[in-house]
Amino acid sequence: xxxxxxxxxxxxxxxxxxxxxxxxxxxxxxxxxxxxxxxxxxxxxxxxxxxxxxxxxxxxxxxxxxxxxxxxxxxxxxxxxx
Numbered sequence: 580x581x582x583x584x585x586x587x588x589x590x591x592x593x594x595x596x597x598x599x600x601x602x603x604x605x606x607x608x609x610x611x612x613x614x615x616x617x618x619x620x621x622x623x624x625x626x627x628x629x630x631x632x633x634x635x636x637x638x639x640x641x642x643x644x645x646x647x648x649x650x651x652x653x654x655x656x657x658x659x660x661x
Contacts, residue, residue: 629653632653633653641656
């Protein structure tokens with residue numbers, strides 16, 4: 580019999596405490612909320628960026644690789660909408 584087998588019978592598996600279970604649940608909920616809210620957060624950031632960039636003059640937009648369309652929409656240069 581090896582030492583591992585001799586001492587394995589004396590060891591007991593660690594049990595999860597109530598605080599650890601609550602912390603694990605909170606971490607799982609937080610991760611789930613982040614996953615669910617990420618598209619909304621990204622859309623809000625994109626809209627805020629679009630509002631800041633909308634006031635840029637046309638020459639600065641061209642320097643950054645964008646162009647203003649006839650209706651005021653901003654698109655990357657060379658983008659084909661066909």
